[in-house]
Amino acid sequence: MTITPEQSAWFAETFDTLVANVGEALLGKDHVVRLAFTAMLAEGHLLLEDAPGTGKTSLAKALAATVQGTHSRIQFTPDLLPSDVTGVTIYDQNTHEFTFHQGPVFASVVLADEINRASPKTQSALLEVMEESKVTVDKVSHSVGRPFMVIATQNPIEQAGTYRLPEAQLDRFLLKTSLGYPDHASMVEILSGSASRDRTERLTPKITTGAVADMAVLASTVHTDAAVLDYVARLCEATRVDAQTALGVSVRGGISLVRCAKVWAASQGRGYVIPDDIKLLAEPVLAHRIILDTEAEFAGVTSTQVVGRILADTEPPAARID
Structure with missing residues (x-):
């Protein structure tokens, strides 16, 4: 069953309402907020690589407040243990039973702050929950519920004492983007309201978590023509044979691009879905999945540049495939 025009109109109106609500706390970042909600409604996770103080925590809190969900923050440090993330089973002397105490990962929106500062073992503790939306402790699985979204951050400036995210974990993030600094007008407005320490406190929920799950299901029914799917496949294949890449986009990456394009449409x-949806989302969905060739990396080439060149060289479909 394909989404109807009436349902599409309702989806777009609700989506705009959610973005506008978050925009009250995060000024001048409409596009990034749209990408964040796209990740949420595609039931994926977001990786933010940005300098400190650009509003990453505010984004996570605003998303949770807008969808009437819960929010938690995990400050990743070198001594953080996997159980500090997922939770732990503790023996209760009163009941003589083991009880599971949930970790901070049990929330609608989880901010994994400076994820690259934790050890690889702790980073990998997020893998199962990001992919399966559940945590397994002592052979017992615990669901984290829906919606569930991890917003992980990396500081690209200070690399001392950090652990580079493995490719397998990078591939599990649906989107990677950055907030960046606000424009001048937004900066002035932020400074004028500096007496309010946290702008997210005044946000009111615009939708329930149950309705978010319904929107995710609705987005999955958006039609994607075979010509668009062929276009996505050609883009992914081009990244694998490109002279400047050591590893191209995986099948998961192609699926992620289609999922995001459906929500965006x-x-x-x-x-x-139209080819322009694919073009707009290709960089935030695909660039972080590409591993550059050593020579290209030394030459200063970026994954974003590779994706941009491949988009320019790959002809988009001009007609539907019946």
Whole structure:
């Protein structure tokens, strides 16, 4: 069953309402907020690589407040243990039974702050919960519920004492983007309201977590023509044979691009994906999945540049495939 025009219109109106609500706390970052909600409604996770003080925590808190969900923050440090993330089983002397105490990962929106500062063992503790939406402790699985979204941050400036995220974990993030600094007008407005320490406190929920899950299901029914799927496949294949890449986009990456494009199309009031949706989302969805060739990396080439060049060289579909 494909999404109807009426459902597409409702989806777009609701999506705009959610973005506008978060925009009250995060000024001048409409596009990034749209990408964040795209990740949430595609039931994926977001990686932010940005300098400190740009509003990463505010984004996570604002998303949770807008969808009437819960929010938690995990400050990743070298001494953080996996059980500090997922939770632990403790023996209760009163009941003579083992009880599970949930970790901070049990929330609607989880901010994993400076994830690259934790050891690889602790980083990997997020893998199962990000992929399966559940935690297994002592052979017992515990669901984290829906919606569930991890927003992980990396500080690109200070690399001392950090552990580079492994490729397998990078591939599990649906999108990677950055907030960046606000424009001048937004900066002035932020400074004028500096008496309010936390702008997210005044946000009111605009939708329930149950409705978010319904929107995710609705977005999955957006039509994707075979010509668009062929276009995505050609883009992914081009990254694998490119002379400047050591490892191209995986099948998971191609699936992620289609999932995001469906949500983006619905957010524009359409029940079908167009090539422009793919072009717009290709960089934040695909760039972090590409590993550059050593020579290209030394030459200063970036994954974003590779994706941009491949987009320019790959002809988009001009007609549907019946």
